[in-house]
Amino acid sequence: MPTMTYLQAISDAMREEMRADERVFVMGEDIGVFGGAFKVTDGFIEEFGEARVMDTPLAESGIVGTAIGAAVEGLRPIAEMQFSDFISCGFDQLVNVAGKMYYRQGLSVNITVRLPSGGGFSGGPFHSQNPEAWFMHSPGLKVVAPSTAEDAKGLLIKAIRDPNPVVYMEHKHLYRRVKGDVPEGSYETDFSARVAREGTDLVVIAYGAMVHTALEATADIDGASVEVLDLRSLVPLDVDAILASARKCSKVVIVDEANQMCAAGAQVAAVIAEHAWEDLDGPVVRVATPDVPIPFSPTLEQAVLPQVDDVREAVRELLEY
């Protein structure tokens, strides 16, 4: 089984699907000749040609809208936003057109919108956001956020094949930092949660880059047995897995890299409070980015984004409760 980076796994997923299915094509800003801002589609234009690797104008609304039209006509477009932050320009097409098409007209909008998201590299307020909660709040869209190379490939293949519009959150900070064994060929990863580490005393629930923060923070914490649950999919949200972990461990810390207000973790906390109340042995604790834009300054950025020490401190506090 080859070892790949998170970024290579994403490329590999698209390459597999494009080789297997002529309906699949990619479009986005500078993804063709230049190979993408992060080089995810490096070499694609040579292999698949300009017709299936389309460079587009700097117009997110147009990119998403074109993808929707192509999907309605039976194609399976993958639209790349150069940075997830820019999806706000394509918001209306994604939320109002793609998300509601099936409900209004019964038409499938089989698009995948790739959103390179997250901070941690001094990208500043326009290049570091985690906007997944916007789309969780919009019926008709699915939202997934892999944390490992293996899941990055499997979830993207599943997203490309899913008949619904899928927002695929790929974390920029993980692109070349995370490596792992990735099965060759084509496979789908279910839109469900994954226990990243088994434990019994407390569970940390996270997704995307925060899964790695959670694993590192709790690798050795006073001998406590800490479970880490990787949500992987935010819509659909794997409520069964969340409740199973919460009920088993009775103490829950939820980590979001997104701004705290109404983040994915807020929904997870609500589910637990409502359905696992009688199994809780302490307050549900959240660690998230405060409700401010992500600063450019490396020092300030570190102060704002949840760090390993922040998670460790929250876990330790709750363990002692």
Added chain:
Amino acid sequence: MPQMGVSVAEGTVVEWKKQVGDWVEADEVIASISTDKIDTDVEAPAAGRLEEILVQVGETVEVGTVLAHIATDAKPGEAHSSEGDSSSSSSEGTSEAAAALESAGEAGELQGDTAADHGSSVQEGAGRRSGGKRYSPVVMRMAAEHDIDLSRIEGSGRGGRVRKQDVLAYLENGGGAASDAPMHIESPYKPDEPAAPKKRKPRFDRADEPAAPAPAPAGSAPLSRMRQSIGRAMVESLRTAATCTTIVEADMSRVDVARRALGVTYLPIIARATIETLREFAALNATLEGENLTTYDGVHLGIAVSLGEGGLIVPVIRDSHELSVEGLAARIKDLAVRARKNELTPDEVRGGSFTITNPGGYGSIIATPVINQPQVAILDTEAVVKRPVVITDELGNDSIAIRHMTYLCMSWDHRALDGALAARFLRALADRLEAWPVS
């Protein structure tokens, strides 16, 4: 006389635990009182010296009547403040302490400026010491499930908080009360003793025993207040209602699987099924007073709880239709535990619209319960036993199988309904139980 529930009008002093001149702490029990159904304690609303007892043992007085005076300006160990001054019961330092109890649930909060000035600091301190413990939901649930007195567990959490791990460790070390008697037994039929042919006994050896001597009385005493009260209610019910009993057989095999999966007894599932069925048969979820039949939208379910030899009590789960099986199990458990500790308030034993009684735990298989007036029916659930029964498959082939069977016995008031309806209700209930979801 404290208001122990909105509908209680009067109470009787059963015992004074403190005498005039005794020092009492805030929240300390000073007297026992008795109302229609509940015997309970009166706690001192403030610290001080018991100065005067106004209601003697055996007297019955209205709610709100002052029972005693406590001098709140007295100090422990000092001479009785009223010594040499018999008029001090109306002096500034005396609070009409018991009167403070008039407002339900506010025991300990003194009325009147005088009392507050003198009593508040002592009282707050005592309140924090006695009632400060808080427990997390999972700890409370485990304590209820295993009937654990949490005050006996040393907490290892912050500030001595009892954590889930502490309860688990306590249980592992054999803590917790001996588990409750099961609500139902598996089967009253015991396997035969292995044959022992060498020591054959005569089949009827009792016949050879000498006739028993005339019984000598072991003692004689008036019935307890509770027995008298039960007796009056039962005779009154039989005199008032046209009591009939209908019995339907139910296959509990699916319920048996479901209850094991949930870790509950049969009772909460039967209760849930009864509630659902009552929603379809409003005529049974009713009370009949004189000529006036009242039916109810919600089900206020009475559950008979045995208090051992003392008698029984029927706490009511209000709006029981809003509860799941697990929710019902928890409420039944809670009510039973508190009933046995004498901690129910009178309002928790009133206002039922239907009652379930559950003597099957002792092995009985059929009974004819007495209707809990003014309700129109009472369901009696009996032991679930394994019996060979004839099962017919979808092709009409018969076979004999061992199934978990029970009799659902319901007494109903022929003034309010007829036998056909009672039978239809029971059959619907049995159908519901026989199709109970297993997962």
